[in-house]
Amino acid sequence: MNAMQTAEYARALYSAHGDKAEAEAARKMHECELAKSPEKARDWQAIRRAIRSMRGPNQS
Incomplete structure (x- = not known):
């Protein structure tokens, strides 16, 4: 997944x-990790980081 798709x-x-x-x-x-799908898990990790950056600092 490229950066544009992730965003x-x-x-x-x-x-x-x-x-x-x-x-x-x-x-x-986590579901992708359990399903032994590391590439998809990395995609979801990138999406999670993008969401975190959209939310801004000090928001858990």
């Missing part, structure tokens, strides 16, 4: 889930 997924997830979007991305990442 689009992050925006869509944040729009749909609000403050719970980062947790949703973490859940998806």
Whole structure:
């Protein structure tokens, strides 16, 4: 997944889930790890980081 796609997924997830979007991305990442799909897990990790940066500092 390229940076543009990552940003689009992050925006869509944040729009749909609000403050719970980062947790949703973490859940998806964990599911991919359990399914032995490391590439998809890395994609979800990047999406999670993008959501975190959109939310700004001091927001857990």
